[in-house]
Amino acid sequence: AFNAGSWQQRFMTSHTDDIICVAATEDGKIAATGQIGTNPRLIVWEATTMRPLHIFKDIHKHGITQIAFSPDGTLIASVGMDEQHTVVVHEIATGEVRCKLTQAGTKCLGLGWSGDSATLAACGVGWILFHEFVGGNVRTKTGIIGTKGRVQPLLCLGWIGQRCAVGTADGHIYIFQGHELHISVKAHSRHVSCIHVVGERMATGAKDGK
Numbered sequence: 001a002f003n004a005g006s007w008q009q010r011f012m013t014s015h016t017d018d019i020i021c022v023a024a025t026e027d028g029k030i031a032a033t034g035q036i037g038t039n040p041r042l043i044v045w046e047a048t049t050m051r052p053l054h055i056f057k058d059i060h061k062h063g064i065t066q067i068a069f070s071p072d073g074t075l076i077a078s079v080g081m082d083e084q085h086t087v088v089v090h091e092i093a094t095g096e097v098r099c100k101l102t103q104a105g106t107k108c109l110g111l112g113w114s115g116d117s118a119t120l121a122a123c124g125v126g127w128i129l130f131h132e133f134v135g136g137n138v139r140t141k142t143g144i145i146g147t148k149g150r151v152q153p154l155l156c157l158g159w160i161g162q163r164c165a166v167g168t169a170d171g172h173i174y175i176f177q178g179h180e181l182h183i184s185v186k187a188h189s190r191h192v193s194c195i196h197v198v199g200e201r202m203a204t205g206a207k208d209g210k
Contacts, residue, residue, distance in 0.1 A: 001031070001047050012050040014043050023067040023076075030092070032076055034064025042067070042078050044092060054095045059088045066108055070117035077120055079108045087111075087122065087131070099138050101131055110157035110166065121164050121176075123154035128166060130179045141179040149174050149184045158195035158202060165202055167192025173204065 002009045017037035024031045024047065032044045040063050042056040060080030068077045075098060077089045084102040091098050106125040113120055120131040121143075128143035145151055153169040164176040171188035173195075174181050188206035196203045 001050065010050050012043070012045050012052065014045075014052050014055060015041055017041075021064055021067050023069055025069045025073050026071055027073075030069070030073070032067050032069065032078075034060075034067050034078055036063035036081075038062070040064050040080075042076075042090075044076060044090075054090070054092075056088075056090065056095070059097070060086065066111035066122075068111045068113055068120070070113045070120075071115055072117040075113075075117065077111060077113070079103075079111055079122065081107075085122075085124075087120070089120070101138065101140065103129060109153070109155050112157050112159055112164075114159050114164070115161040119162075121157055121159070123157055123166055125153040126151050128154055128157075128164075128176070130164070130176075143176060144180045145174070146181055148181045153191070155191060155193055156195050158197040160197055160200060160202060165195055165197070167195050167204060167206070171206060171208070173202075 015035050017035045019033045020036050021034045031047045034042050040060050043052050044054040045052045062081035064078050066079040080086045085108045087101040089098040105127050108122050108124050110123040118133050122129050130141045132139045154166050156167040158165050166174040169191045173185045173187045175183040188208050190207035192204055192206045194205040
């Protein structure tokens with residue numbers, strides 16, 4: 001972690017293999033990193049002290065590709081590199097597993113929570129799923145693209161409140177309302193590789209360099 005004020009860099013050294021994903025809470029106080037390997041570790045740690053809060057083992061196989069904190073800071077979701085691209089959701093306070101969800105299909109390329117921390121979206125090549133947390137249960141709905149877009153690689157996502165914005169391979173931004181595509185906007189000439197949302201504003205990056 002780099003401190004721009006003191007111009008110092010500190011390290012959290014509890015991983016045992018290469019780190020391939022990272023995430024942080026909205027206030028920047030807690031971070032999480034996932035590694036590759038036969039028994040990959042997901043480590044949740046304090047960004048200021050570098051002190052590990054949780055070291056999760058035996059939850060994924062081969063590696064951890066995606067991590068996402070819920071906006072309310074209570075949950076963390078991670079995706080493994082197994083054939084089912086399993087999602088594991090932990091409660092940050094206790095470290096307990098809230099649920100495990102399988103996602104048959106291609107590799108998961110995007111993961112993120114809705115603004116109210118009630119829905120977790122995941123996307124990949126030709127698919128998007130919405131995992132809705134209702135009480136102690138989880139309902140999974142497949143995203144419906146319909147005639148407003150086309151089935152194609154969905155490369156990244158972000159949430160504007162309760163609307164899920166998804167970056168596509170042909171440069172569009174798909175906006176989902178619930179689990180159905182509501183609006184399709186041609187934002188770039190090449191594939192959209194990242195989305196960052198702050199409040200009601202969204203920034204996107206793409207292969208066209210714009």
